[in-house]
Amino acid sequence: MAFSADSILVLLDVTPGGELAKSSAGLLGAAAAVGSPVALVVAPDGRLDALAQAAAALGAGAVLTAPREESALGVPVVDALAAAVTRVQPDAVLVSNSTESRDVAGRLAARMRAALAVDAVGVARDDEGIVAHHSVYGGAYSVTSAATFGPLVITVRQGAVDARADSAPLTVEALAVTPSGVPAARIDAVDEVVVSSTRPELRGAAKVVSGGRGLGSPEKFALVEQLADALGAAVGASRAAVDAGYVPYAHQVGQTGVSVSPQLYIALGISGAIQHKAGMQTAKTIVAINKDADAPIFEVADFGVVGDLFTVVPQLIEALDAKKA
Ligand code: FAD
Numbered sequence: 001m002a003f004s005a006d007s008i009l010v011l012l013d014v015t016p017g018g019e020l021a022k023s024s025a026g027l028l029g030a031a032a033a034v035g036s037p038v039a040l041v042v043a044p045d046g047r048l049d050a051l052a053q054a055a056a057a058l059g060a061g062a063v064l065t066a067p068r069e070e071s072a073l074g075v076p077v078v079d080a081l082a083a084a085v086t087r088v089q090p091d092a093v094l095v096s097n098s099t100e101s102r103d104v105a106g107r108l109a110a111r112m113r114a115a116l117a118v119d120a121v122g123v124a125r126d127d128e129g130i131v132a133h134h135s136v137y138g139g140a141y142s143v144t145s146a147a148t149f150g151p152l153v154i155t156v157r158q159g160a161v162d163a164r165a166d167s168a169p170l171t172v173e174a175l176a177v178t179p180s181g182v183p184a185a186r187i188d189a190v191d192e193v194v195v196s197s198t199r200p201e202l203r204g205a206a207k208v209v210s211g212g213r214g215l216g217s218p219e220k221f222a223l224v225e226q227l228a229d230a231l232g233a234a235v236g237a238s239r240a241a242v243d244a245g246y247v248p249y250a251h252q253v254g255q256t257g258v259s260v261s262p263q264l265y266i267a268l269g270i271s272g273a274i275q276h277k278a279g280m281q282t283a284k285t286i287v288a289i290n291k292d293a294d295a296p297i298f299e300v301a302d303f304g305v306v307g308d309l310f311t312v313v314p315q316l317i318e319a320l321d322a323k324k325a
Contacts, residue, residue: 205260
């Protein structure tokens with residue numbers, strides 16, 4: 001197979017259940033906007049055909065596949081990605097900023113002496129090649145990074161890219177990979193955590209409703225969940241709400257929690273500390289409800305309500321329910 005001169009190589013994450021991760025559509029959308037997307041899927045043998053088809057449906061003009069032992073972590077993916085870079089000679093390599101792929105990106109960049117740009121919120125092409133856009137220092141600055149030579153390896157924040165690629169006819173190549181022999185971490189056991197919630201997962205959710213210390217107690221935090229359910233949104237929280245035991249840490253948004261880039265972010269009783277803003281400031285529309293008109297959250301909000309959330313939110317839920325009826 002011959003690859004276009006403007007190829008963008010995209011590593012697609014595969015979930016433990018053997019599906020393409022939700023981040024795949026955004027990665028391929030970003031790649032299609034700046035070049036010709038070539039996907040790489042590394043997964044247990046029996047899953048590769050279905051995954052390649054799914055990748056083409058999301059816009060991969062060519063799909064490279066490489067088998068992987070289910071229990072091996074990291075290294076086999078780096079080996080495959082390095083082989084794919086040699087094969088495709090891409091202008092850039094895009095990977096998800098997920099826990100495993102961040103690690104893969106760092107290892108690949110070190111191995112290939114390539115430049116690494118982490119946690120990008122967008123990619124573009126200028127006269128000299130591919131550049132990555134980042135939102136840094138809690139969203140206070142937007143910066144651009146580029147490589148002086150070689151393909152730029154970019155990790156892309158999940159949910160940050162809205163662009164979607166048109167589906168492409170399936171063109172697959174089984175990639176020849178020579179194992180590097182670098183010791184790989186092994187997965188001994190997987191304990192599946194069954195999430196009984198019908199709410200969307202926070203990471204990558206299109207809508208997020210978050211609550212802060214202003215909620216006052218775990219019982220009252222239920223109001224955040226009620227608004228989330230009325231909107232079909234995921235539930236987030238500030239660190240103060242997590243530390244006070246209103247919700248588990250998995251819901252924490254911010255510098256030491258999850259970074260989200262939803263279409264809609266509603267902050268209830270959250271002051272807007274820089275560490276919180278770091279994780280939500282790239283949301284497309286931000287709504288804040290806070291009784292303190294001087295709360296810093298209003299500096300980043302597109303819409304703000306100065307008022308007691310226990311008065312405002314029930315009315316909001318009522319209005320949403322009335323619209324559905
Ligand atoms: P507060 O700052 O106490 O704000 C509560 C707000 O609720 C106030 O603005 C108040 O006016 C409002 N309020 C109270 N009652 C009502 C009511 N009835 N109606 C409407 N509004 C009401 N924080 C994070 O969120 N995420 C992180 O990842 C994170 N990482 C951190 C990392 C480090 C190293 C450090 C030092 C701090 C970190 N923090 C993080 C903590 C951060 O600095 C703030 O302390 C925290 O975000 C405050 O949470 P909050 O806004 O819920 O609480």
